[in-house]
């Protein structure tokens with residue numbers, strides 16, 4: 353008796369949750385791969401708005417959403433540390 357296995361999808365590891373990492377992961381949304389985004393932090397820092405935090409206009413959380421939240425709803429991507 354032979355067993356038939358479903359084809360395994362390629363695994364892609366993206367290092368970093370900055371602009372490059374996020375846009376790279378999003379670009380693979382419909383690709384037949386499983387993406388793991390490895391990062392030092394658990395959030396994506398939107399650097400262009402740092403000055404607004406420094407000047408008290410925004411809070412840290414408003415420019416640094418959790419990476420898991422940013423990637424939620426994506427079937428083929430997950431964040432890890």
Ligand SMILES: Cc1cc2nc3c(=O)[nH]c(=O)nc-3n(C[C@H](O)[C@H](O)[C@H](O)COP(=O)(O)OP(=O)(O)OC[C@H]3O[C@@H](n4cnc5c(N)ncnc54)[C@H](O)[C@@H]3O)c2cc1C
Nearest residue numbers: 367368369370371372373390391392393399400401402403
């Ligand atoms: C104050 C400020 C304002 C800016 N304003 C603008 C602007 O108005 N317009 C504009 O176009 N650009 C702006 N930039 C530049 C823009 O933010 C950067 O060009 C952009 O963030 C670079 O993206 P990146 O993905 O290459 O790097 P980053 O966004 O720096 O991401 C690198 C990621 O890799 C992770 N990482 C690093 N080392 C490791 C490791 N060893 N293991 C795991 N993870 C690791 C980091 O934690 C980070 O998540 C600004 C930058 C700053 C600092």
